[in-house]
Amino acid sequence: xRKKLIxxxxxxxxxxxxxxxxxxxxxxxxxxHRDVEVVLCPNFLALQSLSLxxxxxxxxxxxxxxxxxxxxxxxxxVSATMLRGVVTHVIVGHSERRHVFGETDREVRHKTxxxxxxxxxPIVCIGETASERSANETHDVIQGQLTAALANxxxxxxxxxxxSYEPVWAISSGTDYQNHPxxxxxxxxxxxxxxxxxxxxxxxxxxxxxxxxxxGGSSNTDNAAxxxxxxxxxxxxVGGASLNAVEFVRIVETAARQAGKQQETVDG
Ligand code: PGA
Numbered sequence: 001x002r003k004k005l006i007x008x009x010x011x012x013x014x015x016x017x018x019x020x021x022x023x024x025x026x027x028x029x030x031x032x033h034r035d036v037e038v039v040l041c042p043n044f045l046a047l048q049s050l051s052l053x054x055x056x057x058x059x060x061x062x063x064x065x066x067x068x069x070x071x072x073x074x075x076x077x078v079s080a081t082m083l084r085g086v087v088t089h090v091i092v093g094h095s096e097r098r099h100v101f102g103e104t105d106r107e108v109r110h111k112t113x114x115x116x117x118x119x120x121x122p123i124v125c126i127g128e129t130a131s132e133r134s135a136n137e138t139h140d141v142i143q144g145q146l147t148a149a150l151a152n153x154x155x156x157x158x159x160x161x162x163x164s165y166e167p168v169w170a171i172s173s174g175t176d177y178q179n180h181p182x183x184x185x186x187x188x189x190x191x192x193x194x195x196x197x198x199x200x201x202x203x204x205x206x207x208x209x210x211x212x213x214x215x216g217g218s219s220n221t222d223n224a225a226x227x228x229x230x231x232x233x234x235x236x237x238v239g240g241a242s243l244n245a246v247e248f249v250r251i252v253e254t255a256a257r258q259a260g261k262q263q264e265t266v267d268g
Contacts, residue, residue, distance in 0.1 A: 170217025
């Protein structure tokens, strides 16, 4: 059974002090669940100190981005090599990287490779914009972005890749996550099937069956269960709601409940 994965993307929120206090609060309130992996992604600056504070039985740490060269004259960048030993996961190709910072499919491919080369897990984000959606281009966009990101990933490496389907139009800009449009669970389920079938055509059935596919876009306590009960959606990449301990803890609990139900079906 694929383990559920809940990723908290704190984006550019919380300075180092606040991040530390917040992690303390989460550590107090989040229970460790055998069937749920929880990855927290603070800003680069906070990562180092949080890596010393984090309770590894409850959380893993992830970076929100990285550069694809291992070292060199690249002012302002942080490489996957530098993240080794600090994080286990790196978000790659988040829509804000693509659309605010102009990151291309080629860069996403290089970054995915760099993360894997450095022994870390890439969480590769793909998703269509509102206009691509209204032009019925969602499937082509997903196909294009995913094949580009995986272009140099070997059949051994694919088992470490996580894919997050994140329709750009559904991603909140912070605190509006509760009233923001979201993709329906059925729609996300369809896209998760498409993602798995692309991976199947590239790497075979076993790779597709073990691939974890997440949804990201204004997920919160009210809608989390709806996604997590869809077969083929293995977790959530949570932005706005991950900044609120009460919300985030509930989402983790929802994932644990769902994992428990699925385990009963497997056992039963
Ligand atoms: P959101 O962010 O939950 O605030 O929409 C999701 C994301 O970071 O992809």
